[in-house]
Amino acid sequence: MKKPGSAVRPSSRTYVFQLLTVFVGFLVFGFSENIKGPAIPRIQFDFRLNEQQLGSLLSLNALGYLLACSFTGFLVRRLGIKAVSLLAFGSMALSGVLIAVSRTYPAFSASYFLMYIGNGMLEIALAILAARIFVKNTGTMMNLSHFFYGLSSTVAPLLASGLMSMSLGGFTLDWRGMYLIMLSLSVLPMLPALFSRFPGDTPEEKEQRPPISSLLRDRTLLLITLVLTFGVISELSIGGWLVNFLEKAYSWNVTEASGLLSLFFLCFTLARLFAGPITDRIGFTLSLALFAGASALCTFAAIVFGEPAAFLFAAAGIGIAPIYPTVMALIAKRYPRGSDIAITVSVTLMGVGSVIGNYLIGFLIEACKRLAGGGSLGLLRGLQAGYAFIGLCALASSLLSVALFRSLKRRGELL
Structure with missing residues (x-):
């Protein structure tokens, strides 16, 4: 006969492993995405790349990231979230080794492309995993997990700079050694993932998933995706x-x-730490409308009141930070059986929108600069127009959240 509580210990231990996989995974994800800043100039110098070649390298990697986002959800349905998570972490660790030993530009670019494939897979895998395990206090836990991403993103450039100047055994690590060390951290979340079980991977659970076609026809998912896309365009x-x-x-x-x-990243990171309980209390859709609207208000006020109000640019991070994790929480609650495909669709379209958004900002700056007659005043007006577009994206995210709120409330499906 089992002792009281004996059935609880395995599930509690499993949940700890699941939490470690998600939280450490987001830490690693933040490092891998944000160590490139200090490394790019040295990579450009070592391979003698001009600006166009460097731009092509980064664009190709962005394409690899979007490609991975587009197929990861389907891999999860086929192989299971555990296998795909291990594959994502493993490919990033392998890319670190390949980057370290690459001595020609083709070898390096292929290794760098693999790293971005791993990054794309990891973003989707972690989002799906979090959606499956955070069934209680979903908004709080989603924001907390993304806090770890913000934390590592904040310190990643400093760590990268420090490692590149460090010497071991008389050899300077430089950017190759830095990538090897930082991407080798991907092995850490593999350990709890290996010893854990994740929901949604059993044959019975797979049979309960809705068909992909029904999710792709869901207008609510499209509206959620638009909220996410405009919010993330503003954030990035x-x-x-x-x-x-x-x-x-x-x-x-x-x-x-x-x-x-x-200061913006500090506000951003702290908001993800403290905003979760608010979203759980007042609801996900209402939270999205209020947070995105607050970010838009701060951005517009900073532009209108000029340099003395520049601190409001940083304050906008408080409003925009909870958008991504709160949308993930909303998807987790609305599509508990189909979160893998719902997240894949929304994040992939978000990535496309982010690329287009940055091009539009650059275009607006140049166009308004010419319309204002050029010179310092023209440049100022162009920059203000570009930044106003960032505020408009946050406002669009807020207004779309209001539309989503009304639509779900009308059908009695408010979350």
Whole structure:
């Protein structure tokens, strides 16, 4: 006869392994995506790449990332989330070894492409895994898991710079050794994944999943995807364009501008740590509308009131940070049996939208700069127009969330 509580221990231990896989996985994911900043100039110098070649390299890798996002959900249905998670972590660790030993540009670019394939697979795999295991306090746990991504993203450039200047046995690690060490961290979340079981992989659970065609025809999923896409365009664009805006519009030096960007990431990271309980309390769709609207308001106010209100650019991170994890929580609750495909569709379209969004910002800056007659004033107006587009994306995410709220409430399906 089993002792009382004996049946609980295995499930508790399994849940700990699941949490370690997700949390450490997001840490590794943040490192792998954000160590490239300090390394890119040295890679460019070593392989004698011009700006066009460098742009082509990054574009090709972005394509690999989107490609991986598009097929990972189908791999999960075929192989199971455990196998795909291990495959994603393993491919990233392998890419670190290949990058370290690459001595020609073709070998390096192929290794770098593999790393981005692994990154794309990992984003989808972690999102699906989190959607399956966080069945209680979903908003809180989703935001907490993405907090670890924000934490590692914040320190990744500093760690990368430190490692590249470090010497071991008389040899400087440089960017190759840095990639080897940082991507080898992918082995760590493989260990709890190996010793854990994950829901959704049994034959019985696979039979209960809705057909893919029904999810692709779901208008609510399309609306959720649009909320996510506009929110993430705003999120990524702030990180990509803020320093450039402050240096050129307000003549800040790089230290001052980078300091405000760091403040943005601090607000962003802390928001993901503390916003989760709010989303669980007031509901996911209402939270999305309020958070995205607050980010848009901060962005527009920062533009209108000028340099004295520049701190509002950083404050916008508080509103935009919970969008991605809250959408993942919404998908997890609405599509408990089909979250793999729902997440694959939404994240893939989000990635396409993000690429288009950055091109539109650059186009708007140049177009408005010419319309304003060029010069310093024209540049200022162009930069303001580009940044206003970032605010408009956050506003669009908020308004679409309101539409989603009304649609779900009308059908009695509000989450």
